[in-house]
Amino acid sequence: MGRSPCCEKAHTNKGAWTxxxxxxxxxxxxxxxxxxxxxxxxxAGLLRCGKSCRLRWINYxxxxLKRGNFTEEEDELIIKLHSxxxxxxxLIAGRLPGRTDNEIKNYWNTHIRRKLLNRGIDPATHRPINEAPQDATTISFAASAAKEEKPSIGIFGGSKDAKSQAQERCPDLNLELRISPPDQPLESGGRSSCFACSLGLQNSKDCSCRIASINGE
Incomplete structure (x- = not known):
């Protein structure tokens, strides 16, 4: 349930106070x-809402209550407190005796904001308007690094001169790789081992040494 109204709206006066x-x-x-x-x-014998009585008393x-224009000292104090x-x-009004929160808010929006802008100060952050934020990070890239180069495509879909470019960047890198069995010592009898034996597959069906021995070679 919500809070009950402080008065009956139908039986209260509205508008300016007499x-x-x-x-x-x-x-x-x-x-x-x-x-x-x-x-x-x-x-009190008033046909007014309780909230209306409170605001009338506090604000008027x-x-x-301090009447009249704000002084220069009050302006600077409001600026400091707002920062x-x-x-x-x-809370700001509690530190300015005689001034109400509504009065200070209206004065801020109509006068002090414009005063700060004329000084080149942001009313929200209280910092110079042209000042970059402290947490901003500026990252600069070289034009050559920022520009992404697209590789040129040859007739067969490969990258043109990719091999030559790689050799220019890595001149000691040999891109031509070959796979060959390691060299094996000669067997007794002066015959070298076959490919299967060099891989440790002696006596397999692919061993030419076994086939040769069977054939009497």
């Missing part, structure tokens, strides 16, 4: 204090 309503609210709070805003309107009727607290206007 001087009589202001006097009733001031007299009641001076005599009894602020108390509970939900029950205050009925106790409090005796400690630390951000848009937490209630």
């Amino acid at each position: 001087k009589e309503e202001d006097d009733r609210l001031i007299s009641y709070i001076r005599a009894h204090g602020e108390g509970c805003w939900r029950s205050l309107p009925k106790a 009727l409090r005796p400690d 630390l607290l951000g848009n937490k206007w209630s």
Whole structure:
């Protein structure tokens, strides 16, 4: 269940406050204090919403409210507090006696933002507008490395001059590979071993030495 409304909307006045309503609210709070805003309107004899009474008192009727324009010292204090607290206007107002959070917020949006922009300062980050972010990383590449070269294709689909290019980069690399059995010593009788014997497959059907011995060679 949601919170019940603080008053009956159908039986409350809306719009601008009259001087009589202001006097009733001031007299009641001076005599009894602020108390509970939900029950205050009925106790003070006002046909107003509790929230409306609270805002009227805090923003307009409090005796400690500071009237008039903001001073230069207040401007600099608001700027400093905003750089630390951000848009937490209630906390900022707590450090400026006599000023309300709504008043400071409106003053920020209409005056101080423009003042900071004229100084070349970003109102959100409080840093120079032309300053690069601290966490930004600039990476530069050489034009030759950044440009991807496409290999030229020959008639048969191979890379043109790929072998010559590889030899230029690796001149000591021999790309022509051959596979041959290791050299074997001569057997007794002056005959060299066959290919099967060199692979350790003596007496196999492919051994020419065995076939030759059978044939009496």
